[in-house]
Structures are given as C-alpha cells and as structure tokens.
Amino acid sequence: MSTETLYLTSSNVALPYFLARVAIPINSASILLATISFLLGVAVYRLYFSPLAAIPGPWYAAVSDLWLNTWIARLEQHRTIQALFEQYGPVVRIGPNKVAFCDVTTARSVYAIHKFDKSNLYKSLLTNDNDHAMTSLSHSEHAIRRKAFAPHYAVSNLTLFQSEIQNFAGKLTETLDRTSGKTSVECLELFRHFLVDAMSSTVFGFRSGALEAWTMNVTHPVVGSIHDFPVRGILRSVVPSFLWKSFCRIPNSRLRRICDSDKTLAEFVGERLYDVRSGLHSGALPSEGLDNEKMPLMHRLLRHRLVSTGELVPDHHVISECMGHMIAGVDTSSTLLSYLFWELSRRSDIMIKLQAELDEVMTDSKIIPDISVLNELPFLNAFLKEGLRVYGSAPAFLERVVPARTSATVSKADEDFDLMGYALPPGTIVGTQAWSMHRNADVFPSAETFLPERWLSTDGSDAEEDRLMKMSQHLMPFGLGTRVCGGQNLARMMLKITLATTVRNFDIIANSAETNERTMKIMDAFVSQPLARECRLSFLTRSH
Numbered sequence: 001m002s003t004e005t006l007y008l009t010s011s012n013v014a015l016p017y018f019l020a021r022v023a024i025p026i027n028s029a030s031i032l033l034a035t036i037s038f039l040l041g042v043a044v045y046r047l048y049f050s051p052l053a054a055i056p057g058p059w060y061a062a063v064s065d066l067w068l069n070t071w072i073a074r075l076e077q078h079r080t081i082q083a084l085f086e087q088y089g090p091v092v093r094i095g096p097n098k099v100a101f102c103d104v105t106t107a108r109s110v111y112a113i114h115k116f117d118k119s120n121l122y123k124s125l126l127t128n129d130n131d132h133a134m135t136s137l138s139h140s141e142h143a144i145r146r147k148a149f150a151p152h153y154a155v156s157n158l159t160l161f162q163s164e165i166q167n168f169a170g171k172l173t174e175t176l177d178r179t180s181g182k183t184s185v186e187c188l189e190l191f192r193h194f195l196v197d198a199m200s201s202t203v204f205g206f207r208s209g210a211l212e213a214w215t216m217n218v219t220h221p222v223v224g225s226i227h228d229f230p231v232r233g234i235l236r237s238v239v240p241s242f243l244w245k246s247f248c249r250i251p252n253s254r255l256r257r258i259c260d261s262d263k264t265l266a267e268f269v270g271e272r273l274y275d276v277r278s279g280l281h282s283g284a285l286p287s288e289g290l291d292n293e294k295m296p297l298m299h300r301l302l303r304h305r306l307v308s309t310g311e312l313v314p315d316h317h318v319i320s321e322c323m324g325h326m327i328a329g330v331d332t333s334s335t336l337l338s339y340l341f342w343e344l345s346r347r348s349d350i351m352i353k354l355q356a357e358l359d360e361v362m363t364d365s366k367i368i369p370d371i372s373v374l375n376e377l378p379f380l381n382a383f384l385k386e387g388l389r390v391y392g393s394a395p396a397f398l399e400r401v402v403p404a405r406t407s408a409t410v411s412k413a414d415e416d417f418d419l420m421g422y423a424l425p426p427g428t429i430v431g432t433q434a435w436s437m438h439r440n441a442d443v444f445p446s447a448e449t450f451l452p453e454r455w456l457s458t459d460g461s462d463a464e465e466d467r468l469m470k471m472s473q474h475l476m477p478f479g480l481g482t483r484v485c486g487g488q489n490l491a492r493m494m495l496k497i498t499l500a501t502t503v504r505n506f507d508i509i510a511n512s513a514e515t516n517e518r519t520m521k522i523m524d525a526f527v528s529q530p531l532a533r534e535c536r537l538s539f540l541t542r543s544h
C-alpha cells in the first residue's frame with residue numbers, strides 16, 4: 001500500500017465542526033474508492049433518476065458522452081445514430097444530456113416553430129475569433145446577422161451574378177477538356193478551386209484566380225485554408241484553450257497550416273475589405289438606398305445599418321461573416337458535385353437520360369442556358385433532389401438546446417418541453433440529422449438506391465401528390481427553419497449550372513481501382529467527405 005498521504009483541512013460548514021479542525025489522512029486507495037463511488041453514483045443517477053431516464057437508448061450512451069464521442073472522432077456519428085433509430089425507434093437518448101429524434105413534426109417544432117438556440121458545438125467554427133451567422137447561438141442575435149445578408153441570396157439578386165457563374169463553369173469545361181483521354185482528375189480539389197472562384201465573385205466581386213492556379217498544379221492558399229478550417233475547428237474543440245498556442249507551435253508543417261487556416265483566410269478577406277474601402281473613397285461602393293443594384297455580399301454588409309442603433313456593421317463583423325460564407329459554400333458544394341459525378345460514372349442509365357434532356361436545350365454545348373430554363377428540366381431537377389437526399393453534404397446531427405421557456409410554455413416558466421411524449425428539461429440538447437430523415441424507408445422505398453425517378457410524378461393523382469409532398473417534407477439537406485442554409489439558392493444555382501454544362505460536354509468514367517464504394521464511403525465531419533478524401537474521375541469529351 002502506498003504511503004502517499006493527502007491531508008485535507010476543510011472549512012466546509014457542512015462538515016461536523018471537529019472534522020474541520022483535524023487533518024484527515026487519505027491514501028490513494030481511498031481516493032480511488034471515492035472516485036469510483038462518485039462515478040458509479042453519477043452513472044446510476046443518469047441511468048435511473050435523470051429526467052431523460054425513460055427515453056430509449058443504449059445504457060452506455062446514457063452514462064457517458066465518451067461512447068458517442070468516439071464515433072464522432074471516427075466520423076461515423078451519422079451511421080451510429082441511424083443504427084440507434086433502427087433499433088430503438090424515432091426518439092433515442094444518445095448521451096447523458098442528448099436526445100436525437102427522427103420525425104418531421106418534431107423537426108418543425110424544434111427548428112422552425114420554437115426556434116431553439118444552437119448548442120455550444122458551433123463555437124468551434126468561429127472565424128477570426130469572432131461570431132458569424134452560423135456560430136451565433138441565440139435566435140435573437142442570429143436574426144440581426146441574417147437580416148444583413150439575406151437579401152443577397154434572394155433569387156432575384158443572385159440572377160444578377162448568373163453570368164459570372166456561367167463564365168466560371170465555362171472555364172471549368174475548358175479545364176476538363178484539356179484532361180480528356182489523358183488522366184483522371186481529383187474532383188474534390190478541382191471543384192474547390194472552381195467554387196472559390198465562383199464564391200469570390202459573389203462575395204467580394206473579386207477574381208481570385210483559383211482555377212488558374214489549379215491548372216498550374218498550385219493549391220490556391222484560400223482553397224487550402226477553407227479545406228483545413230473544419231479540421232482546425234475539431235482540434236480547437238478538443239485542445240484546452242490555454243494549450244492552443246503551444247499546440248500550434250508543434251513543428252509540423254501540416255499542423256501549422258491547419259492552425260493558420262483561420263488567419264490566412266482572414267488576411268485574404270481583410271485585403272478584399274481594404275480593396276472595397278479604397279473603392280469606396282473613389283465612389284465605387286454603391287450608395288445607400290439602391291437595394292436592387294448588383295452588389296457583392298461584402299459591399300452589401302458594409303452599407304447595412306443595424307435596425308437597433310442605426311450604426312453600420314463594424315469591419316471585423318463583415319470580415320467574419322464573409323469568411324463564414326466562403327467556408328460554408330465551398331466544401332459543401334464541391335463534395336456534393338464530386339459525389340454526383342461519381343454516381344453518374346457508375347450509372348450510365350442516368351447519365352444517358354440527363355444528356356438526352358440537356359442535348360435538347362443545349363444545342364450548342366458551350367452555351368449554358370439561363371437558370372430559368374434549367375429550373376424547368378424535370379430530370380435534371382429530380383437528379384439534383386435525389387443527389388441532395390443520398391449525398392447531401394451536411395448529413396450531420398444539428399444540435400439545438402431546449403430553452404428555459406418556449407413560446408408554447410411561456411406562461412408556465414418551469415414546464416419541460418414535450419418531445420414526442422417525453423418531457424425534456426431546459427438545457428437538454430436535441431436534434432435530428434438529414435442522414436436519417438433521408439433514409440426513412442416508409443417515405444423513400446429502397447432508400448439506399450439512387451433513384452431520380454422517385455421525384456417525378458407518374459400520373460398527377462392525389463395519392464401521387466401526397467407521396468411527393470411527404471418526400472419533400474423529409475428532405476432537409478440545407479437544414480430547417482430559421483437557421484436553414486443562408487446560401488441554398490446560390491448553391492442550387494451553382495450546382496445546376498455546373499451539372500448541366502459538365503454532363504452536356506463529357507462522359508464521366510471511374511476507374512474502380514482508384515474510386516469505388518470503399519474509397520467513397522461517406523464520412524460525417526459535419527460536412528461529409530469520402531473515406532479516401534479524394535474522388536478521381538475521368539471526363540471524356542463528347543463528340544457532339
């Protein structure tokens with residue numbers, strides 16, 4: 001037995017007076033015993049006496065977050081939660097204080113009607129150490145930010161940027177043309193470069209030259225930073241704050257790049273702000289009051305006045321918001337595009353149908369039709385919907401916190417929130433995930449099969465309309481409610497233009513030795529990514 005002894009003197013008024021006056025010898029065995037007793041007590045409380053004790057789920061999830069965290073670290077949270085739904089039903093306790101549900105009505109209640117605040121998890125995505133729309137936890141704070149950028153993503157405003165996006169899509173076609181018949185292309189990296197160009201034009205009105213850099217075999221620094229940023233977020237959330245600076249000094253070049261990703265991107269966006277301000281002094285920033293004038297996001301934010309004070313948005317907020325939008329838009333869209341083209345490479349039946357539809361409206365393969373024409377193409381739109389269902393790049397569990405009071409319980413301050421028959425106390429983390437909503441076999445028969453036709457109405461009957469409506473209600477690739485993806489209109493526009501022009505011009509092929517089911521296994525890093533972190537495909541120029 002160790003002779004190590006700990007002497008405690010206590011002034012705790014709860015202790016008997018005489019104990020407070022004496023030294024109590026405690027050896028390591030006693031400490032161990034006390035710790036085990038404490039942990040056992042906590043476990044027993046969480047399992048049998050917690051307000052969440054009645055909710056179905058595995059006992060090890062109820063006892064500690066450790067189990068789920070290991071699956072999060074292995075990027076398998078989406079499949080783990082799905083397996084629990086299949087075993088326990090549509091409400092599952094996935095942690096001591098965490099409940100997952102898979103139900104449309106409850107999703108509407110949490111995300112849209114009661115507008116629960118986000119959980120602290122989102123703080124790992126701060127940009128330039130500052131909040132932006134995605135990381136604002138409270139509904140009220142978020143509403144102020146959203147008001148500033150929402151008009152930018154209105155369909156009518158985005159149409160003003162259509163020619164730029166078409167232009168970049170044309171350049172992408174030229175780039176792919178040059179690879180035809182020679183070599184396979186790593187799509188994730190290529191599409192990230194393409195999207196940095198497209199996004200830079202709408203966010204800053206700036207030509208970033210990323211695609212050009214890719215053709216010269218150079219990774220554009222903004223592309224690298226955007227890609228590294230989520231990894232930085234995961235590290236930030238596990239490394240204690242006081243160790244962060246020392247951690248980032250570890251002499252490893254990859255780690256340095258990850259740590260610096262926020263700074264690199266902030267410098268790039270800061271330079272854009274400087275450019276705009278310089279333009280402002282020469283009169284290039286549109287004057288106030290011209291709301292329907294074409295104007296990049298940054299310009300719009302710089303002239304936005306806060307309703308409460310009438311003041312302009314401070315520069316550091318503009319920088320963080322623009323960074324947030326670049327990060328939110330590039331990896332999500334490039335990953336989805338890569339999966340969609342991979343699907344086409346192994347489903348010639350779908351590729352032939354798409355090409356037939358596009359050949360009709362693109363008699364000249366190099367002229368991209370207006371988005372209003374693309375919006376009317378039934379098969380292209382069904383293909384994209386099915387792509388968002390199966391390969392939606394945000395399959396993740398979207399955490400929210402049960403508030404102390406909801407609008408439903410506003411007159412009964414201490415009342416718990418009722419979720420599918422279970423009372424949840426304030427502070428409980430709840431949420432659902434698109435991955436599971438999109439795999440509900442009652443709504444999507446043969447849910448694992450990629451079937452664009454499921455989105456096409458066969459006979460226009462009431463039953464058919466009902467089926468389509470149910471599917472649409474379950475489709476949530478862009479989230480739900482007030483925190484729904486701010487850029488979803490832009491995403492849809494970029495995706496349709498890129499799909500149309502690429503499928504019209506190329507046959508897409510995968511060499512199964514380099515790209516297959518195993519390498520493309522979908523991993524959940526909040527934004528999805530293929531297991532191999534690459535997607536190599538060949539684009540063969542069509543003859544007409």
Ligand code: HEM
Pocket residue numbers: 133134142146324325326328329330332333336392393394398399477478479480482483484485486487488490491
């Ligand atoms: C396929 C592409 C995309 C997918 C699947 C996607 C998905 C999502 C999802 C699921 C959320 C909600 C997150 C949550 O509730 O926690 C979100 C938020 C957001 N996304 Fe996207 N996104 C995509 C593209 C874009 C693009 C192109 C932009 C911008 C230009 C963008 C900007 C944003 C912003 C600003 C938010 C935060 C909205 C807010 O809280 O008000 N996203 N996105």
